[in-house]
Amino acid sequence: MNEPPLAITLNLCLCHGCGLACDMQGNPQRCVRCGAPLHWRKSDAIARSWAYLLAALVLYIPANVVPVMHTSMFGSSGGSTIIGGVVEFWKGGAWDIALIIFIASVGVPCIKFLGLSLLLITTQRHTDWALRQRAQLYRFIEVIGYWSMLDVLVVALVAALVQMQELGTIEPRPGILFFGLVVVFTMLSAMSFDPRLIWDGATPRRDG
Amino acid sequence: MQETPPQPAPIKTRRWNVSLVWIVPIVALLVGASLVVRNWMQEGPTLTITFRTGEGLVANKTEVRYRNLVIGQVTSIKLAEDKKSVKATVRLSKEAESFASEDSQFWVVRPRIGAGGVTGLDTLLSGSFIGADAGQSARRAEHFTGLESPPPITYGEEGKRFLLSAPDLGSLDIGSPIYYRRIPVGQVISYALDADGGSVTIEIFIRAPHDAYVTQNSRFWNASGIDVTLDAKGIRVDTASLAAMLAGGLAFRSPEYAADGPPAAQGQRFELFADEQSALAPPTGQAKFIRLRFDQALRGLAVDAPVEFMGVEFGKVVAVKLDFDEQKQSFPVMVDAVVYPDRLGPAHAKMLKALKHSPDDEMATARLIGNFVEHGLRAQARSGNLLTGQLYISLDFYPDEPAVAVDLSERPIRIPTVPGDLERVQERFQRLVDKLSQLPLESIVTNLDGNLNELRQGLRFFNRQTLPGLQTTLEELQQTLESANRTLADDSPQRQQLNQAITELRRMSRSLRELTDYLGRHPESLIRGRPKSSEP
Numbered sequence: 001m002n003e004p005p006l007a008i009t010l011n012l013c014l015c016h017g018c019g020l021a022c023d024m025q026g027n028p029q030r031c032v033r034c035g036a037p038l039h040w041r042k043s044d045a046i047a048r049s050w051a052y053l054l055a056a057l058v059l060y061i062p063a064n065v066v067p068v069m070h071t072s073m074f075g076s077s078g079g080s081t082i083i084g085g086v087v088e089f090w091k092g093g094a095w096d097i098a099l100i101i102f103i104a105s106v107g108v109p110c111i112k113f114l115g116l117s118l119l120l121i122t123t124q125r126h127t128d129w130a131l132r133q134r135a136q137l138y139r140f141i142e143v144i145g146y147w148s149m150l151d152v153l154v155v156a157l158v159a160a161l162v163q164m165q166e167l168g169t170i171e172p173r174p175g176i177l178f179f180g181l182v183v184v185f186t187m188l189s190a191m192s193f194d195p196r197l198i199w200d201g202a203t204p205r206r207d208g
Numbered sequence: 209m210q211e212t213p214p215q216p217a218p219i220k221t222r223r224w225n226v227s228l229v230w231i232v233p234i235v236a237l238l239v240g241a242s243l244v245v246r247n248w249m250q251e252g253p254t255l256t257i258t259f260r261t262g263e264g265l266v267a268n269k270t271e272v273r274y275r276n277l278v279i280g281q282v283t284s285i286k287l288a289e290d291k292k293s294v295k296a297t298v299r300l301s302k303e304a305e306s307f308a309s310e311d312s313q314f315w316v317v318r319p320r321i322g323a324g325g326v327t328g329l330d331t332l333l334s335g336s337f338i339g340a341d342a343g344q345s346a347r348r349a350e351h352f353t354g355l356e357s358p359p360p361i362t363y364g365e366e367g368k369r370f371l372l373s374a375p376d377l378g379s380l381d382i383g384s385p386i387y388y389r390r391i392p393v394g395q396v397i398s399y400a401l402d403a404d405g406g407s408v409t410i411e412i413f414i415r416a417p418h419d420a421y422v423t424q425n426s427r428f429w430n431a432s433g434i435d436v437t438l439d440a441k442g443i444r445v446d447t448a449s450l451a452a453m454l455a456g457g458l459a460f461r462s463p464e465y466a467a468d469g470p471p472a473a474q475g476q477r478f479e480l481f482a483d484e485q486s487a488l489a490p491p492t493g494q495a496k497f498i499r500l501r502f503d504q505a506l507r508g509l510a511v512d513a514p515v516e517f518m519g520v521e522f523g524k525v526v527a528v529k530l531d532f533d534e535q536k537q538s539f540p541v542m543v544d545a546v547v548y549p550d551r552l553g554p555a556h557a558k559m560l561k562a563l564k565h566s567p568d569d570e571m572a573t574a575r576l577i578g579n580f581v582e583h584g585l586r587a588q589a590r591s592g593n594l595l596t597g598q599l600y601i602s603l604d605f606y607p608d609e610p611a612v613a614v615d616l617s618e619r620p621i622r623i624p625t626v627p628g629d630l631e632r633v634q635e636r637f638q639r640l641v642d643k644l645s646q647l648p649l650e651s652i653v654t655n656l657d658g659n660l661n662e663l664r665q666g667l668r669f670f671n672r673q674t675l676p677g678l679q680t681t682l683e684e685l686q687q688t689l690e691s692a693n694r695t696l697a698d699d700s701p702q703r704q705q706l707n708q709a710i711t712e713l714r715r716m717s718r719s720l721r722e723l724t725d726y727l728g729r730h731p732e733s734l735i736r737g738r739p740k741s742s743e744p
Contacts, residue, residue: 047227048227051230054236058236059239
């Protein structure tokens with residue numbers, strides 16, 4: 001199978017900004033067309049990805065432990081955590097809503113943690129195991145990334161709507177901030193990752 | 209980082225090997241750690257509180273509040289080992305550490321309808337919570353026994369506690385208000401039966417600044433309900449406020465004669481009087497017992513009837529007993545009374561001073577009373593209220609009464625009695641009736657009858673004889689008057705003659721006057737006669 005030559009072999013580098021294939025002879029540091037810095041690959045991709053992922057993981061703990069919102073209805077008040085809310089909905093019979101919240105707040109982040117960890121580890125090991133699937137996994141992670149923001153949106157919406165003074169008020173609590181940061185950091189982690197590295201690990205073998 | 213450029217690009221080399229991006233997870237870690245540390249720092253003490261029931265308590269939901277501020281939460285509720293109570297584990301916040309002091313109080317706030325009103329209505333919607341009141345003690349405790357009802361005095365309210373001794377609790381309850389000049393200034397906070405079971409000790413709390421009005425001389429009385437008194441003074445209805453009527457209440461005041469006194473100390477014990485009147489009565493002083501013997505029945509004389517001296521109440525009847533007199537074969541009434549000479553006020557004091565008499569000397573007292581009796585001191589059962597027929601005992605001087613010897617050695621000393629006013633009236637009336645009945649009424653009536661007969665005969669004679677004579681006399685008189693009338697009429701000849709006679713008379717008198725005038729001027733004419741020249 002005669003594969004087309006890789007950019008590196010042709011000494012070309014794709015500009016991240018405008019997509020121009022720059023000639024790397026003479027080591028130009030910037031794109032000749034738009035002036036963006038040129039990298040062969042996203043710089044420090046694995047480290048940054050790991051760093052953001054770890055930060056997200058660390059923040060995921062308080063996001064789940066600290067209450068995300070504070071409800072006071074008819075004088076009875078209480079904070080609720082994400083899992084607490086899910087359990088409450090489930091017990092209350094609203095299993096569908098419980099499922100949605102669970103998927104958005106637990107399922108999606110966990111999938112992202114696991115998926116990104118898997119990608120990072122395999123990429124670091126330069127394995128050529130399931131290359132295509134890993135690339136699909138990466139695209140999947142990028143697509144579902146922002147759906148975790150659902151929780152943050154729900155809390156923001158409810159807190160804005162339910163402000164009925166004595167009858168009932170809902171206020172956001174720090175937990176939702178942590179959760180939002182978790183989502184942001186996982187997205188940053190996914191963005192920092194360069195999927196071409198998946199193939200880079202396998203390239204030498206193919207070449208060889 | 210595995211990059212496989214055929215031509216290693218020197219541009220991509222960084223100043224450090226470690227990427228700055230690692231700051232992000234480190235910051236995240238720090239934030240998380242600070243959260244944990246803060247949480248740990250904010251962790252207050254964990255207490256277990258024992259309640260009789262777990263009603264209204266929910267783990268992880270029921271709050272502990274102080275002044276309605278959340279200071280902790282119930283984390284779990286368990287049944288006690290002996291199954292007689294429930295144990296609530298409470299986690300307090302850091303700033304509520306002082307609530308772990310051993311004299312802190314905890315109680316469950318539920319909707320409550322009590323004497324003082326409805327409380328805890330908000331818990332109907334929000335669910336119960338545990339109320340807390342911090343103690344003062346420096347010693348810490350972990351196990352507390354929850355109160356069944358909210359303590360009446362909370363949050364370190366300033367004021368003083370006092371103790372009242374009462375024969376019974378009456379309609380008082382914890383929380384019953386205490387009034388000073390009808391202003392609620394405190395409340396009953398507890399009550400307990402005394403060890404011997406003979407009386408009740410009531411603990412009360414008077415809020416600052418009103419606690420300053422409780423002086424050493426203050427008197428407390430029961431202002432509960434409607435006090436309807438029916439005694440020798442008539443019907444009296446006393447009420448405090450409507451609330452006190454329903455819920456019971458106490459009132460206190462310093463009596464007028466001892467208005468100023470040093471403020472009472474915390475925990476001072478007072479006597480609780482049954483009503484305002486007895487509370488504010490002057491100090492009773494030393495009690496003296498007297499015995500009275502009445503020969504007449506004393507219907508309406510009750511125990512506690514007042515004893516007055518010259519109209520001043522100074523004692524009361526303690527016993528009314530029937531006695532038997534062998535000599536007279538009668539049943540006199542023995543009345544025992546207690547009197548407080550101090551209540552006579554200045555009179556008693558002055559008397560003591562004048563007579564150099566010690567009130568403790570019983571014999572001297574007896575002699576004094578004997579002396580009084582010689583001067584006519586007598587006891588009398590008087591009717592205080594005609595409507596109800598209540599009697600009271602009055603000591604007064606009756607100098608006209610026959611002297612009675614007093615047995616000075618008798619105890620209690622006996623004061624002779626005189627019959628009551630009503631009895632006297634009755635007695636006199638009886639005497640009158642007796643006398644009336646002794647009158648020879650029959651002979652009087654016979655005589656009267658004869659007299660009347662004679663009178664009738666005389667009248668008949670008068671009618672028959674005298675009256676017709678009178679009639680004729682009157683007729684004659686009338687005729688006489690008529691003839692007189694005729695004589696005097698204008699056209700009668702007598703009248704004309706009379707007129708002529710009068711004219712003649714007038715003429716005569718004129719000539720007479722002329723004569724006298726002439727004679728006045730010419731007196732000589734009497735002798736010489738009238739000269740011819742002169743006019744007639």
